Each structure stands twice: as C-alpha cells, then as structure tokens.
Amino acid sequence: MKSRKKIIFNGVFLAVVFALTIYGVFHGEDLSSMMDAIHRADKRWLLPGIALVAFFIWGESIIIWYMMRSSGIHLKKRTCFLFSSVGFFFSCITPSASGGQPMQIYYMKKEKISIPVSTVILMIVTITYKLVLVVIGIGIAIFGRGFLHKYLEGILPVFYLGLILNIFCVTFMTILVFHPLFAKTILVKGMKLLERFHLMRKKEGRLKKLEASMDTYRNTAAYLKNNPLVIVKVIGITFIQRMALFAVTWFVYQAFGLHGTGFWDILFLQAVISVSVDMLPLPGGMGISETLFLTIFSPVFGGLLLPGMVLSRGLGYYGELLISAVFTAVAQLTVGKKES
Numbered sequence: 001m002k003s004r005k006k007i008i009f010n011g012v013f014l015a016v017v018f019a020l021t022i023y024g025v026f027h028g029e030d031l032s033s034m035m036d037a038i039h040r041a042d043k044r045w046l047l048p049g050i051a052l053v054a055f056f057i058w059g060e061s062i063i064i065w066y067m068m069r070s071s072g073i074h075l076k077k078r079t080c081f082l083f084s085s086v087g088f089f090f091s092c093i094t095p096s097a098s099g100g101q102p103m104q105i106y107y108m109k110k111e112k113i114s115i116p117v118s119t120v121i122l123m124i125v126t127i128t129y130k131l132v133l134v135v136i137g138i139g140i141a142i143f144g145r146g147f148l149h150k151y152l153e154g155i156l157p158v159f160y161l162g163l164i165l166n167i168f169c170v171t172f173m174t175i176l177v178f179h180p181l182f183a184k185t186i187l188v189k190g191m192k193l194l195e196r197f198h199l200m201r202k203k204e205g206r207l208k209k210l211e212a213s214m215d216t217y218r219n220t221a222a223y224l225k226n227n228p229l230v231i232v233k234v235i236g237i238t239f240i241q242r243m244a245l246f247a248v249t250w251f252v253y254q255a256f257g258l259h260g261t262g263f264w265d266i267l268f269l270q271a272v273i274s275v276s277v278d279m280l281p282l283p284g285g286m287g288i289s290e291t292l293f294l295t296i297f298s299p300v301f302g303g304l305l306l307p308g309m310v311l312s313r314g315l316g317y318y319g320e321l322l323i324s325a326v327f328t329a330v331a332q333l334t335v336g337k338k339e340s
Helices: 002-026 031-040 043-070 077-093 100-110 115-143 145-151 153-178 180-196 206-226 228-246 248-255 263-277 288-296 298-334
Strands: none
Touching: 031 298, 043 077, 043 115, 043 228, 043 248, 043 298, 077 100, 077 298, 100 115, 115 145, 115 153, 115 206, 115 228, 115 263, 145 153, 145 263, 153 180, 153 206, 153 263, 153 288, 180 206, 206 228, 228 248, 228 263, 248 263, 248 298, 263 288, 263 298, 288 298
C-alpha cells in the first residue's frame, strides 16, 4: 500500500512540475517562430547529441560492469546497461533522483546479486558522480573568475548554493564511509534530538536500520581501501561520462549554425546548470534547469535562445528519459529470466 501511494505521489508530483515548467517557459512566447527555428536546424548536428546521451547512460553501465568484475561478479555488459537505464529512468522521474538506486538494487537482486554488494557499488557510483561535479564546480569558482562574471552574474547565488550542497553531500558521504562509528554517533544523537522535539516519531526498529546501514558504509570503506586503482579509473570514466552529456548543448549550438562562443565555454555553462540543480528536490532539475538555461545562455544563443533550450533540454533530459524508459521496459522483460 505504501509503495502504491508513493508511486501515485511521484507520478502526480512529476506531472505538476512538468505542467508548471511548460507554462513558465512557454507562456507568452511565439511558439510558431520557435517551431520554425527548430525545423530549420541542421538535424545532422543533433545525431551526435543523441549518441552522447546514449554514451552517458552506457558510461555508468561500464562503471557497474567494471566494479562488479572487481568484486568477482561476471555480468554481460548489456545487462549492466539495463541496470544503468533503470537507474537513470527512475532518477529522472523521482524527486532528488531518489528512486534510481533502489530500483537498480531491485533489478540486481533479480540477477542474484546480493544487496550488500550492489549497495556498495552504487554508493561508490553516487560518490564519484557527485565528486566530479564538485571538482568541476570548484575549478570554475577558482580559475574561471572571468567566465563567472561574463556569463553567471545573474545566477551566482544559485551556483554557489548548488556547489556548497554538493560539497556537503560528498563530505558527509565520505565521513559515513571512512568514519562510520563517528557518523553513527552523530546520526543517533540527531535522531534522538528530533524525537525529543517531536519532529520525528519514536520507532524501536529505527536504530536497528541505522546499524544495518552502517554495515554498508563499512563495506564501502573496505572496498575503497582494497581497490584504489579501480576507484581512480571509475572517477576518470565518470568525468568523461559527465562531460559527454554537457557537450550535447554544443551540438545544438552548431545545429543552428551559430558561431562566436567556444566549445569549452558552452560545455562549462552546461556544467554550471548541473552543479546548481543536482541537489534540488525536483525530478531531473525540471523547471529550474530551463530557467537557468534561459538566463546564462542568452548571450550565446541570442534570438534562438528558446529553441536552443528546447533542443538542448530535449536531448539532454527528455532524450535520456526516453532512451532509459525503453531499456527499463527491456529490463522488466529480461532481467532475472536468463543467464547474464
């Protein structure tokens, strides 16, 4: 019953956010001119963009496949691609991408992969995924002062907030992994404080669940200490994976025949959007991503700003959603029903 209510809530929440996004972005705009501009765009430049979205999904599957092998579990790459697709699909449609990893664990369990192993691997994926964003964000903040003032004057508070939240998340997860006893002490005291102020109902089983989760963090720490070279390679793959998705906007830029803004400027502007929205409780950063695009890409796309946003966001988010949805359906039909 709880699961069904959660699915209904997520579905309604997604629909409401989508409707508000559509209204906020297109209200009062000349839609016919926008469609004409999209129609005139050179579609040959959009094909590499679609390929990069597929590569982005595939990149995580290679990370999963690689870490599974390092744990002694041999899977076919196509099975790992299905796991990756499931994760991205449910991350796209749930607040704060909260539904991705639980569903991946569910499908991995169908392939007889133990929950502790899958949880550790997916936790490392999450840490490295956010770590790459943090490194890019800090790099822009420290070394890109001219870039910040040229493009980001209007959204600097949002960018810095997103960066701080990501730094906090990575730091907190790292503490959980390498200092589980210290983390447990903090969490237990925090839980008791919330119960004392009646902000959380007291439950007898909550402490046991916390202790069980601490085991996962201890296992993750052991994996990281025993496989440092694996982690370095995973970080490298993750960096390439994320940069590939950011590059989609450059191909959209080329599709309109525009010139004057360099490849790396466009790449890092898209990275700024990801840093800013990654920790926000919105499915796929919906709404805020479009708003930030229309703000910071204004000097880049000029009069083609709205069609540029539609194509860039259409490929980078909705294209990812569509591709991952197709392979999630394949996963539902095939995972656990034959040898991997």
